Amino acid sequence: MLVGRLGKRIESIIPKTRLPPVDGISTLYGPDILVGIIWKNDIREFDMYLPEGQWTDVWSDETVEGPTEVAIETPxxxxxxxxxxxxxxxxxxxxxxxxxxxxxxxxxPDLESLLENESF
Incomplete structure (x- = not known):
């Protein structure tokens, strides 16, 4: 999977033998930002592995101690x-x-109604 020059799949940094099986793909941007990649429609919960250390969910401000796996609600x-x-x-x-x-x-403004009222 192509992630881009800045991101590295977490699997390439942590040996696969130490990773639990999770459904999601996680990408590290540098040592301090971990992003879950959702690539399927209708995913409303995402399983994500957090490596060793303390990690803060930027949406909830909740801090979790890794290594662990977390399930995250994903509207x-x-x-x-x-x-x-x-x-x-x-x-x-x-x-x-x-x-x-x-x-x-x-x-x-509602662009559709604007277009209907104009002579475009």
Whole structure:
């Protein structure tokens, strides 16, 4: 699987004999950001392996001690992202950003009705 120059599949960093079987694919971006890759439709729960250390879920702010496997709820807007605790990486408040984006989107004009009322 092609992940890009910045990301490395976690399986390439941690020996496969030490990884539990999980459904999901996880990618490390540097040593401190771990992202779950959801590539199937209708996935609403994602099993993710967290390597050794303390990892913070950027959506819930919950900290989990690794190595362990976690099941994460994944509604359509949520990509599983964990940051290594103490790393100094701050991705902001993703819940707040999501809700602000929904509010902005709800205040935009209905383009379909604009097109119907214009002579385009």
């Amino acid at each position: 359509l807007h949520k990509i599983p992202i964990f940051v290594r605790s103490g790393s100094g990486v701050d991705l902001g408040n993703l819940n707040q950003l999501f809700h602000e984006s929904v509010d902005i989107d709800s205040s935009k």
